[in-house]
Amino acid sequence: MKKSVIIILLLVAFPILAFSDPTTLPLSPSETPNVKTEEHNIPDLTSFFNSYDQASGNIAKSKNDSLLDAISSIYDNFSESTLINPYEIEISKLPDSIFIDCNNYIYPTKSNHITSRFGIRGVRFHHGIDIGIKYGDTIRSPFAGVVRHTNYQRGGYGKYIIIRHHNGLETIMAHFSHTLVSVGDSILAGDVVGLGGSSGRSTGPHLHLEFRLLGNSFNPEKIINFKTTEIKNKNFEGNFLITIADTYSHQGDLEELKRAAYHRVRSGETLSHIARRYGTSVRRLCALNGLKETSIIRIGQRIRYR
């Protein structure tokens, strides 16, 4: 059976964009960009959607106007949204494969020491990766783009920045000590956006780095090799190929977390009481909550039982 797989190139950009001179960005006195950035070429709107023939390995230029229109209008409508995910597009509604232009990319900081990975963390989902840094370390934008939002979230991201990149991704970076960009600023890959810190829900200086495609986060380790700090699998003319099957392989974990249910511990209750009540086992409760069978639970603690 002959099988061809159509892969659609999705690159969302802003129709007209004048880049600011990077030297006009507000920088702290001791921090100046030492990375040479190149002028980023805005991709031609008509070439956003390509098809990929798996058998021959050829990429053919093609168009998918209806999808392009839909995505463009989503982007236009939320260009100044303050929400983390204003798009609310389920990943299953997107094309099965999407190219992301990674020709202009700069690793955002000088440390590549991962302190916490993407995925389920206790009863929450960690939508990014944590990189251990020193307080005040320079943080750079990984790709060119425009600052969509910057804010302070107590008990969460702390001081954070959301950048919409011309390649269709959004980066969220958090826990800054100082942010050095404002909403609407055009930036190039490698431009300094802030200084690292430990603001918000954080126990020590680190950079929380998050990549999202139309609001849907994926593991930064899928696109960046943190050992070399280079982009992975840049096989297609410098494009990184996002596939729903691989890049979004955590969808099952997210679904499972959505179905989760919790019990609030009352006086005198133990894990075995809770297990009996919900028809599960202590072992299962421990696995769901990152506990040991000998762990002490306290009154008021939330225990996930499903």
Ligand SMILES: [Zn+2]
């Ligand atoms: Zn984090």
